[in-house]
Amino acid sequence: MSKYRNLLIGSALVAMAASPVLAEKLGLGRPALPEEIAAWNLDVSPDGTGLPVGSGSVEDGEAIFSENCAICHGEFAEGVDNWPKLAGGEGTLADKDPLKTVGSYWPYLSTTFDYVRRSMPFGNAQTLSDDDVYAITAYILYSNYLVEDDFVLSNENFLDVEMPNANGFIVDDRDTSEAHFWTEPCMENCKSGDVTITMRARVLDVTPQEEGAEEEAAAEEAPAETAAPAEEAKAEEPVMEETAALDPELVKDGEKVFKKCKACHQVGEGAKNKTGPVLNGIVGHPAGAIEGFKYSKGMQDFAESGGVWNEENLAAFLTKPKDFIKKTKMGFAGLKKESDIAAVTEYLKSVSQ
Amino acid sequence: MTVRFTGKKPSRRAFLKGTLASTAGVMAGAGAANAAGPDPLITEKQDWAMGTGDGVDATPYGLPIRFEDDVIRRNVEWLTADTISSINFSPIHALDGTITPQGCAFERHHSGAIELRKEDFRLMINGLVDTPLVFTYEDLERFPRVNKTFFLECAANTGMEWAGAQLNGAQFTHGMIHNMEYSGVSLRTLLEEAGVKPEGKWVYVEGADASSNGRSIPIEKALDDCMIAFKANGEALRKEHGYPARLVVPGWEGNMWVKWIRRIEIKEIAVESREETSKYTDTLADGTARKWTWVMDAKSVVTSPSPQSPIKHGHGPLVITGLAWSGRGAITRVDVSKDGGKTWETARLANPGQPMALTRFYLDTEWNGEEMLLQSRAMDETGYVQPTKNMLREVRGENSVYHNNCIQTWWVKADGEAENVEVS
Numbered sequence: 001m002s003k004y005r006n007l008l009i010g011s012a013l014v015a016m017a018a019s020p021v022l023a024e025k026l027g028l029g030r031p032a033l034p035e036e037i038a039a040w041n042l043d044v045s046p047d048g049t050g051l052p053v054g055s056g057s058v059e060d061g062e063a064i065f066s067e068n069c070a071i072c073h074g075e076f077a078e079g080v081d082n083w084p085k086l087a088g089g090e091g092t093l094a095d096k097d098p099l100k101t102v103g104s105y106w107p108y109l110s111t112t113f114d115y116v117r118r119s120m121p122f123g124n125a126q127t128l129s130d131d132d133v134y135a136i137t138a139y140i141l142y143s144n145y146l147v148e149d150d151f152v153l154s155n156e157n158f159l160d161v162e163m164p165n166a167n168g169f170i171v172d173d174r175d176t177s178e179a180h181f182w183t184e185p186c187m188e189n190c191k192s193g194d195v196t197i198t199m200r201a202r203v204l205d206v207t208p209q210e211e212g213a214e215e216e217a218a219a220e221e222a223p224a225e226t227a228a229p230a231e232e233a234k235a236e237e238p239v240m241e242e243t244a245a246l247d248p249e250l251v252k253d254g255e256k257v258f259k260k261c262k263a264c265h266q267v268g269e270g271a272k273n274k275t276g277p278v279l280n281g282i283v284g285h286p287a288g289a290i291e292g293f294k295y296s297k298g299m300q301d302f303a304e305s306g307g308v309w310n311e312e313n314l315a316a317f318l319t320k321p322k323d324f325i326k327k328t329k330m331g332f333a334g335l336k337k338e339s340d341i342a343a344v345t346e347y348l349k350s351v352s353q
Numbered sequence: 354m355t356v357r358f359t360g361k362k363p364s365r366r367a368f369l370k371g372t373l374a375s376t377a378g379v380m381a382g383a384g385a386a387n388a389a390g391p392d393p394l395i396t397e398k399q400d401w402a403m404g405t406g407d408g409v410d411a412t413p414y415g416l417p418i419r420f421e422d423d424v425i426r427r428n429v430e431w432l433t434a435d436t437i438s439s440i441n442f443s444p445i446h447a448l449d450g451t452i453t454p455q456g457c458a459f460e461r462h463h464s465g466a467i468e469l470r471k472e473d474f475r476l477m478i479n480g481l482v483d484t485p486l487v488f489t490y491e492d493l494e495r496f497p498r499v500n501k502t503f504f505l506e507c508a509a510n511t512g513m514e515w516a517g518a519q520l521n522g523a524q525f526t527h528g529m530i531h532n533m534e535y536s537g538v539s540l541r542t543l544l545e546e547a548g549v550k551p552e553g554k555w556v557y558v559e560g561a562d563a564s565s566n567g568r569s570i571p572i573e574k575a576l577d578d579c580m581i582a583f584k585a586n587g588e589a590l591r592k593e594h595g596y597p598a599r600l601v602v603p604g605w606e607g608n609m610w611v612k613w614i615r616r617i618e619i620k621e622i623a624v625e626s627r628e629e630t631s632k633y634t635d636t637l638a639d640g641t642a643r644k645w646t647w648v649m650d651a652k653s654v655v656t657s658p659s660p661q662s663p664i665k666h667g668h669g670p671l672v673i674t675g676l677a678w679s680g681r682g683a684i685t686r687v688d689v690s691k692d693g694g695k696t697w698e699t700a701r702l703a704n705p706g707q708p709m710a711l712t713r714f715y716l717d718t719e720w721n722g723e724e725m726l727l728q729s730r731a732m733d734e735t736g737y738v739q740p741t742k743n744m745l746r747e748v749r750g751e752n753s754v755y756h757n758n759c760i761q762t763w764w765v766k767a768d769g770e771a772e773n774v775e776v777s
Contacts, residue, residue: 025545025548026495026496026546028488028492028546029487029488029489029492029546030486031484031485031486031487032477032478032479032485032486032487037477037479040477040479040615040616041479041480041616041618043557043567043618043624043626045620045622045623045624045625046622046625072434081434082433082434082435093636093640093641093642094638094639094640096751096752097752098636098752100631100636102631105631105642106630106631107625107630108625110625111626111627111630111631114567114624114626115626115627118565118567119463119464119565119627122437122438122464122563123437123464125464125563125564126563168640168641168642169630169634169641169642169643169644170641170642170643170644171643171644171645172643172645172646172647172648173643174648174650177748178748181737181738181740181744182735182738183736183738184738185688185697185730185732185738186697187688187696187697187698188696189695189696190694190696190697191693191694191695195693195694195695195726195776195777196776197726197764197774197775197777198774198776198777199517199774199775200518200773200774201518201519201520201521201660201773201774202521204518205521206429206431206519207429207520207522207525207660208429208430208525259465262465275435
């Protein structure tokens with residue numbers, strides 16, 4: 001592979017020569033303040049650098065995980081739907097369908113701490129305390145049978161935890177293990193005998209259908225019916241008048257606020273229950289009653305007591321979900337501004353059909 | 354979040370629009386046939402030749418004409434749990450040339466595309482430097498600027514095809530790629546401004562979004578050809594591609610091209626973040642996994658004819674075209690086979706290959722309704738030859754997920770339709 005390496009070095013030299021020559025610094029930017037570095041410099045490395053002082057137990061982790069993580073990752077870190085499974089899969093890496101989890105695959109525990117602290121929970125990142133992150137990490141270890149139920153993880157014992165797949169990785173070796181790909185290509189008689197088809201994508205048939213293809217085909221078949229939609233639109237007009245009472249500016253603001261909710265909730269035509277229930281028509285709707293959604297015990301109790309999502313209840317829930325409904329599955333911390341709550345409520349009314 | 358590559362249970366048969374349209378046209382015969390009678394498009398006066406069209410400000414920022422509204426990014430819903438952490442695909446089957454328009458260039462988000470104003474943008478350089486620095490967007494614009502064209506390919510491009518032919522269309526098999534001309538500042542310039550200490554061996558980069566998407570890059574690469582880009586194809590980056598500024602890591606997997614970049618930390622060791630351990634590592638047949646497989650191997654695909662772009666004209670002249678690229682340098686040659694890899698002929702490169710950028714190739718040929726098992730095979734300046742899927746499987750097994758650069762086969766049938774297949 002010396003040929004390839006020389007070429008790489010060669011192109012690197014060319015690239016450097018082509019970039020602007022800098023005789024000295026330009027004096028642009030300003031020194032970063034220690035507080036600023038502390039706020040952003042959160043990464044944790046395999047050797048433990050970057051770990052904050054703190055600790056968390058498996059026991060606490062179970063409760064915190066249940067509240068903040070289980071909705072996607074499952075109560076036992078086993079994963080829900082297509083969301084990542086964090087536990088299990090030991091001994092499956094050489095199988096046809098390996099299950100790669102923190103326990104079966106991740107080589108360093110620091111990665112779990114680093115990622116949970118910086119990026120989780122999904123849609124509400126950077127809201128957990130360092131101790132909470134230690135506790136969640138401890139619980140994930142416990143879910144993988146790597147520690148006992150009385151285990152407490154801290155910055156002191158962090159490096160003592162052995163990760164089962166720590167030695168399961170090799171550094172990219174393509175230029176040796178695949179050296180035979182650097183070759184003189186064959187141009188004629190490259191395969192002996194007939195070339196046959198061994199597998200077809202059509203048979204598997206998992207390709208998404210092109211949007212609009214179906215409707216267009218239908219329109220071509222029945223051109224006489226094209227007048228019908230216009231009449232349907234007329235019939236819908238009274239509904240339009242009802243929603244016209246909404247404040248369009250507030251709806252617009254609310255749509256922006258709703259971005260925070262979109263990770264889990266769908267609205268509009270074709271909306272489906274995801275991590276959270278569909279919210280079409282939710283304002284004024286009985287609580288805990290969206291078809292096909294599995295609610296928490298707390299929400300079920302609220303529903304049974306005749307709870308309705310009137311504006312008052314909705315505002316209280318959105319301010320601090322877990323204060324309003326203990327043990328709600330909703331992992332969202334709440335909206336701080338009253339104006340945001342008013343706006344998102346107005347938006348939810350606008351999608352109420 | 355998690356991207357699945359093992360397929361799902363078969364749904365109802367999906368016909369692509371192009372496929373439906375194709376069946377009628379092919380029977381027409383050779384293109385040079387005499388007209389049956391005078392063409393009314395010529396002999397009759399047309400509305401557009403008599404009246405007037407739109408005024409200049411009809412669309413202050415124009416979109417493609419409505420007849421092209423099917424040339425769009427598409428998502429494969431079953432791949433991910435949620436579109437917020439997901440991927441879609443560039444419509445490469447319908448594009449030509451090499452530059453990907455931003456509006457249809459694929460997107461990959463780990464916690465959604467965020468809206469970050471230039472005024473709110475801050476870029477910090479910290480760690481093993483003489484002076485930790487903070488730059489505003491305005492500061493970036495005052496550094497000497499560079500312009501370079503590079504492809505960005507997601508390491509998972511073609512990842513769904515490891516275990517067999519799965520998705521029926523070049524957009525879905527090879528569309529996690531785009532190619533843009535970037536304007537920005539070389540990363541080396543910024544690092545020199547802060548002054549990298551000799552013990553600094555790695556550069557850790559992260560974005561401002563909730564995922565942060567942190568990645569570790571060896572200092573040699575960071576000082577070589579990486580860029581902080583703020584313009585693509587002449588205009589501001591789109592939100593979905595990291596507005597107002599992203600990292601460009603030429604030839605290396607797309608996940609490293611951190612969007613909404615906010616911090617660059619010089620370190621002695623790699624962070625081994627989620628995106629470089631649990632993801633973007635390639636599991637081999639025996640269960641061990643390769644890590645730090647950054648460079649994208651040489652690869653090519655025929656974009657037309659292909660399942661979404663069947664042959665609609667009759668027999669006679671046919672343009673076979675496609676794209677080739679390599680993370681190790683320039684494409685030097687592309688060969689095309691019509692018989693599943695038994696015999697090959699060398700295609701014409703539209704322009705000489707540029708390092709780590711897409712290269713367009715053409716094979717101007719003749720087609721008379723014979724079935725073809727169409728393949729393309731790229732070679733780069735290091736002498737690397739794009740391997741077959743079986744050659745890759747022999748070394749890597751079927752569970753690598755990432756870095757599938759195998760030769761693709763389209764089965765072109767007598768009626769001009771094409772299908773994604775595997776061959777012996």
